[in-house]
Amino acid sequence: MRSVSVIGVGQTKFGEHWNDSLRDLVTDAGVAAISDANVEGKDVQAVFGGCMAAGRFIGQEHIGALLADQMGLNPLPAVRVEAACASGGVALRMGYLAVASGMYDVVAVAGVEKMTDVSTEDAAVALAGAGDQEWELFNGATFPAIYALMAQRHMLDFGTTEEQMALCAVKNHGHAVSNPYAQFRKAVSLEQVMDSGYIASPLKLLDCSPLTDGAAALVLCASEKASKFTDKPVDVMASTQASDTLALHERETLTGLKATQVAGRDAFKQAGISQKDVDVLECHDCFSIAQIMALEDLGFCRKGTGGKFVEEGRSDKDGEIPTNLSGGLKAVGHPVGASGVREAIDVVRQLRGDAPKEVQLKDAKIGVSHNVGGSGATVVVHAFKRGF
Amino acid sequence: MAGIIGYGVSIPRFRIKTEEIARVWGKNGAHITSGLGVKEKAVASIDEDSATLAVEASRRAVLMAGIDPQKIGAVYVGSESKPYAVKPTASIVADALMAGPDLMAADYEFACKAGTAGMQNCLGLVLSGMVDVGLAVGADTAQGRPGDALEFSAASGGAAFLVGSKNVIAEINCTYSFTTDTPDFWRRQHAEFPQHAGRFTGEPAYFRHVVSGAKGVMKKAKTKPEDYQHAVFHQPNGKFPERAGHMLGFSKEQLQTGLVTPSIGNTYSGASLIGLAAVLDEAKPGDRILCVSYGSGAGSDGFDITVTPEIKNKKPVVSVKQLVADKQYIDYGLYVKHRRKLKSL
Amino acid sequence: MREALPLMWRNIAERYNLIGTHCATCGSNYYPQRKVCPKCRRKGQLEGRVFPGKGVILSSSQVFVSPKGFEHETPYWLAVVELDNHAKLLTQVVDSADDQVKAGARVEVVFRKIYEDSHEGAIAYGYKFKVVPGGK
Numbered sequence: 076m077r078s079v080s081v082i083g084v085g086q087t088k089f090g091e092h093w094n095d096s097l098r099d100l101v102t103d104a105g106v107a108a109i110s111d112a113n114v115e116g117k118d119v120q121a122v123f124g125g126c127m128a129a130g131r132f133i134g135q136e137h138i139g140a141l142l143a144d145q146m147g148l149n150p151l152p153a154v155r156v157e158a159a160c161a162s163g164g165v166a167l168r169m170g171y172l173a174v175a176s177g178m179y180d181v182v183a184v185a186g187v188e189k190m191t192d193v194s195t196e197d198a199a200v201a202l203a204g205a206g207d208q209e210w211e212l213f214n215g216a217t218f219p220a221i222y223a224l225m226a227q228r229h230m231l232d233f234g235t236t237e238e239q240m241a242l243c244a245v246k247n248h249g250h251a252v253s254n255p256y257a258q259f260r261k262a263v264s265l266e267q268v269m270d271s272g273y274i275a276s277p278l279k280l281l282d283c284s285p286l287t288d289g290a291a292a293l294v295l296c297a298s299e300k301a302s303k304f305t306d307k308p309v310d311v312m313a314s315t316q317a318s319d320t321l322a323l324h325e326r327e328t329l330t331g332l333k334a335t336q337v338a339g340r341d342a343f344k345q346a347g348i349s350q351k352d353v354d355v356l357e358c359h360d361c362f363s364i365a366q367i368m369a370l371e372d373l374g375f376c377r378k379g380t381g382g383k384f385v386e387e388g389r390s391d392k393d394g395e396i397p398t399n400l401s402g403g404l405k406a407v408g409h410p411v412g413a414s415g416v417r418e419a420i421d422v423v424r425q426l427r428g429d430a431p432k433e434v435q436l437k438d439a440k441i442g443v444s445h446n447v448g449g450s451g452a453t454v455v456v457h458a459f460k461r462g463f
Numbered sequence: 464m465a466g467i468i469g470y471g472v473s474i475p476r477f478r479i480k481t482e483e484i485a486r487v488w489g490k491n492g493a494h495i496t497s498g499l500g501v502k503e504k505a506v507a508s509i510d511e512d513s514a515t516l517a518v519e520a521s522r523r524a525v526l527m528a529g530i531d532p533q534k535i536g537a538v539y540v541g542s543e544s545k546p547y548a549v550k551p552t553a554s555i556v557a558d559a560l561m562a563g564p565d566l567m568a569a570d571y572e573f574a575c576k577a578g579t580a581g582m583q584n585c586l587g588l589v590l591s592g593m594v595d596v597g598l599a600v601g602a603d604t605a606q607g608r609p610g611d612a613l614e615f616s617a618a619s620g621g622a623a624f625l626v627g628s629k630n631v632i633a634e635i636n637c638t639y640s641f642t643t644d645t646p647d648f649w650r651r652q653h654a655e656f657p658q659h660a661g662r663f664t665g666e667p668a669y670f671r672h673v674v675s676g677a678k679g680v681m682k683k684a685k686t687k688p689e690d691y692q693h694a695v696f697h698q699p700n701g702k703f704p705e706r707a708g709h710m711l712g713f714s715k716e717q718l719q720t721g722l723v724t725p726s727i728g729n730t731y732s733g734a735s736l737i738g739l740a741a742v743l744d745e746a747k748p749g750d751r752i753l754c755v756s757y758g759s760g761a762g763s764d765g766f767d768i769t770v771t772p773e774i775k776n777k778k779p780v781v782s783v784k785q786l787v788a789d790k791q792y793i794d795y796g797l798y799v800k801h802r803r804k805l806k807s808l
Numbered sequence: 809m810r811e812a813l814p815l816m817w818r819n820i821a822e823r824y825n826l827i828g829t830h831c832a833t834c835g836s837n838y839y840p841q842r843k844v845c846p847k848c849r850r851k852g853q854l855e856g857r858v859f860p861g862k863g864v865i866l867s868s869s870q871v872f873v874s875p876k877g878f879e880h881e882t883p884y885w886l887a888v889v890e891l892d893n894h895a896k897l898l899t900q901v902v903d904s905a906d907d908q909v910k911a912g913a914r915v916e917v918v919f920r921k922i923y924e925d926s927h928e929g930a931i932a933y934g935y936k937f938k939v940v941p942g943g944k
Contacts, residue, residue, distance in 0.1 A: 194876075196874075196875060196876040196879065197876060199873070199874075199875040199876065200875045200876050200877075203875055209815070209819065209840070210840050210897070210898060211898050212875060213922065213923075213932070213934075214886065214898055214899060214900055214922065214934075214936075215871065215874060215875065215877075215878040215881065215884060215886065215900055215922075215923070216871075216875075216886055216898055217871060217873065217874065217875050219871075219873070220869050220871045220886050223869035223871075224867040224868070224869050224886065224887070224888055224898075225867070226869075227867045227868060227869055227911070228866060228867040228888075228911065231867070231911050272872070273870065273872050274871075274872055274873045275869045275870065275871045275872065275873070275886075276869050276870040276872075277869075278869075322898065323888065323898065324888045324889075324896040324897050324898045325838070325896065329866060329867050329888060
């Protein structure tokens with residue numbers, strides 16, 4: 076396997092795009108990434124697109140072909156990758172494997188979701204398809220409810236508090252203020268989160284990521300050829316993925332994601348680094364409790380101490396592991412098929428020094444992105460390092 | 464010999480007080496409560512219907528009887544509030560008991576006596592040797608039009624009786640039915656709520672049929688009112704059965720144990736059967752029970768029953784008294800939501 | 809998938825009577841049913857079994873915003889329940905006081921309506937659980 080680098084990134088603003096269709100969004104993001112990579116369309120050899128539920132959200136399947144078509148990349152091979160909310164992360168991994176294997180030198184990876192064309196109730200049904208349709212959604216389980224069941228048990232076993240969870244949202248919103256692509260560029264207070272009303276106890280409205288339209292894309296290139304296109308390549312150090320039961324109730328534990336633990340452990344091993352080496356983390360905070368569990372499951376703190384870890388500011392910008400400086404899924408928004416790609420892009424921006432100045436870390440060299448599908452049935456972890 | 468080998472009852476947990484309904488319609492709650500003899504009624508929650516009540520009651524009956532559900536050769540569910548107008552509840556009950564697929568099944572409708580009609584069928588099938596065990600269920604989530612007099616009493620509940628010939632806890636000595644074409648209460652096809660003929664539902668309907676049914680079965684059994692420890696009559700309210708009992712020469716004491724409507728309302732197809740279950744909960748070997756149901760339209764089914772020593776070996780899974788006591792009061796707003804009385808629900 | 813009637817029908821036995829899978833090789837119990845034991849794979853000897861209708865709540869959440877089809881039931885309780893044979897399932901908890909629906913509470917199965925396609929559509933029945941007062 077040969078080394079692979081990210082040579083270009085691009086995304087749309089995340090939010091409610093009333094005037095744009097899925098095809099508009101993904102084309103805008105793709106064109107932005109290709110232009111950032113300074114490649115020509117003819118240099119790209121394949122397209123990998125992450126998209127979770129276009130069939131449900133807009134009645135459209137065959138998204139791979141749509142991507143190539145709309146980006147003007149026919150007759151390139153184009154593949155849609157679906158792994159629920161990890162669709163983007165898995166698409167990135169498929170693109171990585173395609174280049175690392177030597178099959179292609181340059182590929183485009185995109186993630187997209189158009190979620191606001193249907194009612195909130197229909198969106199909840201579509202999203203619940205990321206869990207076990209027949210044994211969770213059938214019984215009235217929404218996604219917030221599944222994570223709420225994890226949160227409730229986490230509180231019981233470890234004394235995690237609703238305030239600690241709320242602090243994740245407070246911090247992420249604070250970070251998003253400077254992010255021009257974020258859906259919510261506004262700070263929220265602890266009181267606002269605590270008063271925002273239960274969606275599924277103990278999770279409140281502001282513990283939850285929103286419904287979002289958006290697309291993100293990046294261009295991967297064999298590292299040995301990256302200098303042809305860019306002087307700021309970011310190298311992929313690790314790309315790992317793990318699976319777990321589709322349904323929450325069949326897992327060994329409710330208080331952590333085994334798939335995150337496995338993919339994380341494998342990623343650190345593959346990259347030859349430890350948690351201490353990581354300068355920046357973009358983790359999958361679809362709900363506030365998810366950020367707390369991710370910090371634990373990725374090994375940045377001990378199981379059960381994630382709430383305290385956040386409360387003590389150790390995941391802040393100036394803490395030991397700056398987390399979700401973009402604003403995270405919580406404040407940037409969560410177009411489910413796009414988030415995995417967007418998480419990687421925000422790590423790349425930090426390593427390139429391209430993040431908004433308010434959140435840009437000094438001299439960040441190594442970053443990790445973490446993308447979860449469903450309630451933890453698929454987890455993808457990528458590690459990146461500055462390649463210049 | 465054939466008779467009851469096990470029984471079970473289900474009563475939803477929600478209750479609404481007669482006074483609460485009266486409050487909404489600006490009526491005198493105290494007067495209505497005493498006039499009807501119903502102080503509160505059981506209300507099915509939004510996820511309950513006559514099928515779920517039938518299943519819960521039937522499961523209890525099977526547990527009490529201690530039989531292999533595969534022995535059940537017939538399932539009849541009587542209801543006037545079927546979840547499906549077309550599609551049987553009996554098949555839902557059969558599958559939920561794991562009693563199928565080798566059995567006969569059908570739904571019955573005869574207003575409030577469809578459950579006892581099923582019991583007669585089961586008795587005939589057992590006595591003829593066509594089946595080992597038959598299951599008869601009466602269950603309803605009765606609806607009264609908002610503001611109508613029926614709304615004060617129309618309640619939800621069900622009872623299931625297993626009829627067999629082995630380990631009988633109460634032998635059915637004989638049964639008799641009295642049937643005439645008397646339109647006192649009905650619900651037309653596609654109509655949401657039943658209609659009734661006001662005071663006409665009394666003398667020519669309920670009383671004529673219940674009294675005739677009782678007399679008919681006592682004549683057949685060669686018994687007199689004083690031969691019975693307990694009598695159970697269909698109980699659309701707390702007053703009618705007492706008056707019918709009085710007309711026939713039964714004392715209040717004989718009616719007391721089986722009179723459940725004052726605490727849960729009129730459970731329609733469930734009413735006389737829940738009353739019978741309440742009596743069997745307390746009955747002793749040798750006790751004789753008269754049970755007469757009534758169904759508008761109109762007819763009555765009378766049963767002459769003798770409790771056997773086997774009753775000492777069988778305990779109900781949950782007694783009627785326990786079910787009556789396990790309750791949560793709701794107000795009219797929640798009642799309207801759970802019974803889907805708003806058009807938009 | 810509300811319109812997918814065969815999908816709902818196929819699981820009726822499993823839902824009505826808590827029929828799960830027991831692996832005779834390792835003793836594990838699975839709900840819903842599985843064709844392969846994740847522990848024993850092809851060495852597993854799987855058989856359908858009626859699971860006990862009693863268990864204990866591991867975690868619970870009160871749902872205020874529902875998916876389509878459950879709008880009229882909010883707020884309602886969901887819980888992960890561990891049955892007495894250690895199989896786990898996700899279920900609604902009904903007929904129980906709010907302050908009783910919590911981890912550690914003993915629950916038993918009840919038969920309820922789960923949802924209906926529409927006012928005139930097919931009705932899906934299945935299991936829900938309720939807290940056993942006193943918790944034995």
